[in-house]
Amino acid sequence: MDPEVIEKAKRVKSASYKAALLTREDRVKILNAMAEILDNNRDNIKKINQKDLEEAKKNNLSEAMIDRLLLNDKRINEMITGLHEVALMKDRLGDIIEMWKRPNGLLIGKMVVPLGVIAIIYESRPNVTVDAVGICVKSGNVVLLRGGSEAINSNIYLAKLISKAAEENGFPEGGIEIIEKTDRNSVDTILKLRQYIDVLIPRGGAEFIKKVVENSKVPVIETGAGNCHTYIDKDADLDMALELVYNGKVQRPSVCNATKKVLVHKEIADIFLPKMKEKLEKAGVIFLVDEKSKNYFPQAELMPEELWYEEFLDMRLGVKIVENIDEAIDHINKYNSKHTEAIVTRNYLTALKFINSIDAAAVNWNASTRFTDGGQYGIGAEIGISTQKIHARGPMSVNELTTTKYVVFGTGQIRK
Amino acid sequence: MDPEVIEKAKRVKSASYKAALLTREDRVKILNAMAEILDNNRDNIKKINQKDLEEAKKNNLSEAMIDRLLLNDKRINEMITGLHEVALMKDRLGDIIEMWKRPNGLLIGKMVVPLGVIAIIYESRPNVTVDAVGICVKSGNVVLLRGGSEAINSNIYLAKLISKAAEENGFPEGGIEIIEKTDRNSVDTILKLRQYIDVLIPRGGAEFIKKVVENSKVPVIETGAGNCHTYIDKDADLDMALELVYNGKVQRPSVCNATKKVLVHKEIADIFLPKMKEKLEKAGVIFLVDEKSKNYFPQAELMPEELWYEEFLDMRLGVKIVENIDEAIDHINKYNSKHTEAIVTRNYLTALKFINSIDAAAVNWNASTRFTDGGQYGIGAEIGISTQKIHARGPMSVNELTTTKYVVFGTGQIRK
Numbered sequence: 001m002d003p004e005v006i007e008k009a010k011r012v013k014s015a016s017y018k019a020a021l022l023t024r025e026d027r028v029k030i031l032n033a034m035a036e037i038l039d040n041n042r043d044n045i046k047k048i049n050q051k052d053l054e055e056a057k058k059n060n061l062s063e064a065m066i067d068r069l070l071l072n073d074k075r076i077n078e079m080i081t082g083l084h085e086v087a088l089m090k091d092r093l094g095d096i097i098e099m100w101k102r103p104n105g106l107l108i109g110k111m112v113v114p115l116g117v118i119a120i121i122y123e124s125r126p127n128v129t130v131d132a133v134g135i136c137v138k139s140g141n142v143v144l145l146r147g148g149s150e151a152i153n154s155n156i157y158l159a160k161l162i163s164k165a166a167e168e169n170g171f172p173e174g175g176i177e178i179i180e181k182t183d184r185n186s187v188d189t190i191l192k193l194r195q196y197i198d199v200l201i202p203r204g205g206a207e208f209i210k211k212v213v214e215n216s217k218v219p220v221i222e223t224g225a226g227n228c229h230t231y232i233d234k235d236a237d238l239d240m241a242l243e244l245v246y247n248g249k250v251q252r253p254s255v256c257n258a259t260k261k262v263l264v265h266k267e268i269a270d271i272f273l274p275k276m277k278e279k280l281e282k283a284g285v286i287f288l289v290d291e292k293s294k295n296y297f298p299q300a301e302l303m304p305e306e307l308w309y310e311e312f313l314d315m316r317l318g319v320k321i322v323e324n325i326d327e328a329i330d331h332i333n334k335y336n337s338k339h340t341e342a343i344v345t346r347n348y349l350t351a352l353k354f355i356n357s358i359d360a361a362a363v364n365w366n367a368s369t370r371f372t373d374g375g376q377y378g379i380g381a382e383i384g385i386s387t388q389k390i391h392a393r394g395p396m397s398v399n400e401l402t403t404t405k406y407v408v409f410g411t412g413q414i415r416k
Numbered sequence: 417m418d419p420e421v422i423e424k425a426k427r428v429k430s431a432s433y434k435a436a437l438l439t440r441e442d443r444v445k446i447l448n449a450m451a452e453i454l455d456n457n458r459d460n461i462k463k464i465n466q467k468d469l470e471e472a473k474k475n476n477l478s479e480a481m482i483d484r485l486l487l488n489d490k491r492i493n494e495m496i497t498g499l500h501e502v503a504l505m506k507d508r509l510g511d512i513i514e515m516w517k518r519p520n521g522l523l524i525g526k527m528v529v530p531l532g533v534i535a536i537i538y539e540s541r542p543n544v545t546v547d548a549v550g551i552c553v554k555s556g557n558v559v560l561l562r563g564g565s566e567a568i569n570s571n572i573y574l575a576k577l578i579s580k581a582a583e584e585n586g587f588p589e590g591g592i593e594i595i596e597k598t599d600r601n602s603v604d605t606i607l608k609l610r611q612y613i614d615v616l617i618p619r620g621g622a623e624f625i626k627k628v629v630e631n632s633k634v635p636v637i638e639t640g641a642g643n644c645h646t647y648i649d650k651d652a653d654l655d656m657a658l659e660l661v662y663n664g665k666v667q668r669p670s671v672c673n674a675t676k677k678v679l680v681h682k683e684i685a686d687i688f689l690p691k692m693k694e695k696l697e698k699a700g701v702i703f704l705v706d707e708k709s710k711n712y713f714p715q716a717e718l719m720p721e722e723l724w725y726e727e728f729l730d731m732r733l734g735v736k737i738v739e740n741i742d743e744a745i746d747h748i749n750k751y752n753s754k755h756t757e758a759i760v761t762r763n764y765l766t767a768l769k770f771i772n773s774i775d776a777a778a779v780n781w782n783a784s785t786r787f788t789d790g791g792q793y794g795i796g797a798e799i800g801i802s803t804q805k806i807h808a809r810g811p812m813s814v815n816e817l818t819t820t821k822y823v824v825f826g827t828g829q830i831r832k
Contacts, residue, residue, distance in 0.1 A: 017749055021772060094772075100794065106783055108793050115805050116775065194629070198805050213610070214633045219806045240828040247830035333433055355823055356437060356510075359532065367522055367826025376831065377524050377822070378516065389531050389614050389819045390635045390807040403805045406793070407771050410783025412656040414663035415792065 004181055005189040009117070009144055009196035011174035016116045016142045016198075018172035024091065027138055030169045031087035034134065035080045037165035042076055044157070049126070051153045061150065068124045069151050079130040082381055086134040089380045091398050093140045096407065107409040112402050114140030116198035119190050120383075121146045121212060123204035126154035132203075133162055133176055135383045139401035142175040144197065146190060148204075149182035156180055191216040201384055201396075206311060221391060223384030226256030226339035227311045228369040231328045231354070233345035234265040238272055240366065241344040245276060247368040248342070250283045254313045256385060257340050257372040261308070261318035263328045269293065269321050276319075285317050292321040308335045325350050329357045336360060338387045340372040361387055361394040420597055421605040425533070425560055425612040427590035432532045432558045432614075434588035440507065443554055446585045447503035450553075451496045453581035454546065458492055460573070465542070467569045477566065484540045485567050495546040498797055502550040505796045507814050509556045512823065523825040528818050530556030532614035535606050536799075537562045537628060539620035542570035548619075549578055549592055551799045555817035558591040560613065562606060564620075565598035572596055607632040617800055617812075622727060637807060639800030642672030642755035643727045644785040647744045647770070649761035650681040654688050656782065657760040661692060663784040664758070666699045670729045672801060673756050673788040677724070677734035679744045685709065685737050701733050708737040724751045741766050745773045752776060754803045756788040777803055777810040 022030075038045065049071040056066045092112040099109035118141045122128045129145060136143045147155035159178035167173055179186050190200065194217045202212040206225040213220050230248050232241045248259030264272055273296040277287070287300040288307060294300070296319075303318050308331075312318070322328045332341050342364040343354040351365045362372045374382030374395035382395040392400035438446075454461065465487040472482045508528040515525035534557045538544045545561060552559045563571035575594035583589055595602050606616065610633045618628035622641040629636050646664050648657045664675030680688055689712040693703070703716040704723060710716070712735075719734050724747075728734070738744045748757050758780040759770040767781045778788045790798030790811035798811040808816035 017773065017775065020775075102792070102794055106787065106792075111771075217630045219635070219804060221806070237828070243828060243830055251831055355527075357433065359433065359436075360821060362822040362824060364824040365826060366828055367824050368830045370831035371522065371824060371826075371829070372822070376518070376522075378518055388635060390637070393819055394822045403809055405776060406778040406788070406810045408778060408780040408783050408787060410781060410787075412653070412659060412782055413787070414659055414784045415667055415786035 001192065002181060002186045002189040005179055005186050006193070008177040008179060009190070009193045012117050012142045012144045012177050013196040015172035015175035016114070019142045019175050020114050020116075020140055022140065022170065024093070026170050027140070028087045030137060030166045030171050031083050031134060033165040033169045034130070034162040035083035037161050038076060038080050038083075038130065038158075041161055042073065045071055045076060045154070048157045049154045052126070052151050056150055065124065065150070069126065069154070071126055071154060075127055079127050082131055083134045086138045086381055086398070089138060089398050091138060091140075091402075093402060097404070104413050105411060106413050109407045109409070110404040111407050113405050115401055115403050117142055117144060117196060118401065119144040119146070119197045119200045119218065121187055121190065121200065121202045121204075123148040123208060124150050126151040126158060128203060129155045129158040129178070130162060131381060132383055133159070135381055135398060136401060137166065137171065139398045141401055142172070143177070144190070145176075145178040146186060147178065147182070152180070152182050187212075188215070191218060194218050203384055221384070221386050221396065222388040223386055223396070224256055225311045225337045225387065226258070226385070227260050227309065227335060227337040228257060228340045228342070229261045229263055229332050229336060230259045230342040230344065230369060231263040231322075231332070232265060232268065232272055233325065233343060233347060233350055234267040235347035235350060236268065236344040237346055238268065238275070241272065242275055242279060244342065244344055244366070244368050246279055246283070248370055249280060249285060249317050251370055253315055256311070257370050258313075259317070259342070259369045260312045261320065263320050263322050263331060264293070265328075266292070266321050266323055269296065273319070280317065284315050286315050288316055288318050290320040293319045311337060325353060329354060333357070333359050339385065340364065340369045342367065342369045361385065417608065418597060418602045418605040421595055421602050422609070424593040424595060425606070425609045428533050428558045428560045428593050429612040431588035431591035432530070435558045435591050436530050436532075436556055438556065438586065440509070442586050443556070444503045446553060446582045446587050447499050447550060449581040449585045450546070450550065450578040451499035453577050454492060454496050454499075454574075457577055458489065461487055461492060461570070464573045465570045468542070468567050472566055481540065481566070485542065485570070487542055487570060491543060495543050498547055499550045502554045502797055502814070505554060505814050507554060507556075507818075509818060513820070520829050521827060522829050525823045525825070526820040527823050529821050531817055531819050533558055533560060533612060534817065535560040535562070535613045535616045535634065537603055537606060537616065537618045537620075539564040539624060540566055542567040542574060544619060545571045545574040545594070546578060547797060548799055549575070551797055551814060552817060553582065553587065555814045557817055558588070559593070560606070561592070561594040562602055563594065563598070568596070568598050603628075604631070607634060610634050619800055637800070637802050637812065638804040639802055639812070640672055641727045641753045641803060642674070642801075643676050643725065643751065643753040644673060644756045644758070645677045645679055645748050645752060646675045646758045646760065646785060647679040647738075647748070648681060648684065648688055649741065649759060649763060649766055650683040651763035651766060652684065652760040653762055654684065654691070657688065658691055658695060660758065660760055660782070660784050662695055662699070664786055665696060665701060665733050667786055669731055672727070673786050674729075675733070675758070675785045676726075676728045677736065677751075679736050679738050679747060680709070681744075682708070682737050682739055685712065689735070696733065700731050702731050704732055704734050706736040709735045727753060741769060745770060749773070749775050755801065756780065756785045758783065758785050777801065
């Protein structure tokens with residue numbers, strides 16, 4: 001157990017009761033002050049970020065990794081705009097969303113309240129420090145941050161800045177804490193602190209999230225991995241299907257809601273697959289195919305069984321021909337990661353069957369898998385996309401970081 | 417890893433997709449058939465239950481333990497009535513509870529769907545076998561049961577009966593499974609099967625639940641322990657306060673929503689504590705007190721620090737005098753188990769402060785702590801009372817065993 005972590009977790013827990021009593025006005029003021037302090041410290045942010053960048057170069061991190069660490073004016077602007085936007089979002093804290101009267105006169109109500117202490121363990125990108133805290137503060141929560149070692153200087157500085165601005169504007173002291181150690185022990189300690197942490201949200205690669213999920217004694221919301229399929233039905237509009245597959249796969253291949261596998265009904269394979277091959281090959285897509293579709297892709301490798309489970313975050317795309325909608329549904333429910341699944345069809349009954357049968361956070365009918373996103377849904381900035389079933393499913397924003405408590409108004413009722 | 421558990425978990429998982437497609441009509445028919453098969457097999461149930469009772473006597477279990485195992489006609493009737501009542505409850509499965517249109521024309525909706533596979537690990541009472549399955553089936557889920565060794569013969573027989581009735585009426589094969597082994601290994605295996613089990617609900621003593629929570633890789637909903645306080649404010653109606661404390665403590669001391677500790681404002685201690693002592697002592701209550709209240713209870717022992725955290729499931733009652741509402745709130749938030757907390761006061765501002773500040777599943781104003789219960793809330797039979805914050809808080813019934821999935825209706829939209 002890491003004493004720094006325990007100490008900070010206690011501080012955050014104790015701040016959580018005070019944070020829950022802030023008003024909406026208070027929170028808006030706090031978030032805007034956080035934005036302002038970033039704006040006033042651009043040069044310092046960039047200077048401190050340089051340390052992480054230099055360290056990264058010294059350690060021969062890839063260009064892509066180094067790019068993720070970078071904080072330039074554009075990215076600082078995005079953090080600032082993000083905080084202002086979160087400040088303006090609607091929240092339901094304190095609302096009594098239902099209240100009913102019992103035969104004995106008791107009024108039973110459900111009041112929206114913060115979750116309390118949210119711990120976020122994240123990798124690389126330093127902007128997560130600000131974005132995550134913004135959503136947590138907006139939803140009445142306090143935060144314990146534990147960022148990755150690559151961005152630790154930037155993370156600590158950003159957390160200190162926004163914490164200072166928050167506290168100067170009424171946020172309880174200790175309500176935003178960042179763990180300065182980046183060793184494995186600090187993570188292990190967080191995973192054990194059920195008495196201080198209400199929810200843990202890991203953000204990072206699939207392996208990392210799996211490790212956290214499997215070892216945490218604190219309730220975790222699993223976010224992330226998207227082994228998303230697009231199924232092209234025999235009744236699909238094939239031009240639309242081509243656009244949706246292209247958009248799903250190519251527009252941003254490295255993200256969770258990108259299309260990773262395409263299933264094609266056997267009756268339209270002859271027409272559709274050659275077109276798809278032509279268009280996607282030009283974009284650099286590499287196909288991995290099943291036995292049946294092999295003759296449309298003579299150069300492609302066969303997909304090994306275990307890769308049907310994998311989330312390709314690169315230009316690889318799986319292709320499979322299915323006999324019918326049932327095979328498509330069974331295949332998806334077996335191999336998917338419960339993120340986003342899409343069907344392309346004009347047939348209403350087929351679509352409803354797919355929608356009702358698929359087990360995933362989002363099921364799309366004639367829409368790109370890429371839409372699973374808080375902003376695209378219109379619910380605002382998100383802290384992650386939940387792929388588990390309890391608490392919240394899909395993009396998690398301000399409302400998903402709250403819970404309810406029953407409030408019971410009586411006039412002396414006793415139980416008989 | 418226990419092969420029986422893995423095999424059954426796989427079967428249940430595969431049945432879950434089919435169970436999700438049943439209609440409301442189907443589920444009502446299944447639940448009523450389950451009730452009927454119990455009614456038609458009363459003698460067999462009682463005969464098999466005898467085995468457990470004899471075993472219990474042989475093992476010198478306490479009278480109270482043996483009573484918990486007993487299935488007589490009254491208890492069989494309760495299971496039957498319970499199933500009929502659950503059949504009639506409202507569910508929201510398949511409802512699209514919200515749907516909104518985005519600027520690009522996408523319709524984004526949230527559809528209520530079952531959680532999927534619910535595993536229930538429970539101790540002693542065999543009626544849990546039927547009650548739990550009833551609520552799970554009503555909410556579209558499938559169930560993996562693992563009951564305690566004391567009632568294993570009754571549990572297996574009940575599960576086989578209701579599973580038979582369910583399958584004969586359209587419930588998917590393997591949708592209700594019971595683990596026949598009752599060793600520790602079968603529990604340990606369940607805790608690891610994240611790929612097959614969506615949620616795990618442990619039911620039993622505090623120690624047992626703690627063990628499950630701390631070791632499970634499957635998402636758990638923590639139910640149970642209730643270290644509930646009743647705070648008597650200086651502005652309380654003292655007659656009402658006396659009734660509420662009496663009811664909270666004495667009506668059924670062995671349950672989670674009973675009052676375990678009483679906090680009394682110093683200004684009314686002189687009047688209230690002697691009256692409370694007199695009335696509760698007659699009922700057999702044993703007081704454990706803080707320093708300040710000691711002179712009202714000269715015979716009572718002082719409460720050791722660690723017992724402020726404990727859920728007294730017997731006639732013990734903790735008593736503490738507080739300086740003001742703030743001390744009451746701080747004490748409760750420090751020591752409570754997030755179950756139910758009550759305030760007795762006529763003062764509106766004090767009550768609101770308490771309601772807003774207390775962190776618990778239920779906060780009662782002028783009402784007995786004993787009301788935290790699905791039936792008393794009017795939401796129907798419950799599968800447990802959640803004391804954690806994520807997913808569901810307080811009594812969990814049919815609606816709390818569902819989740820949502822996003823359904824997105826498009827006309828070919830792609831992300832830009």
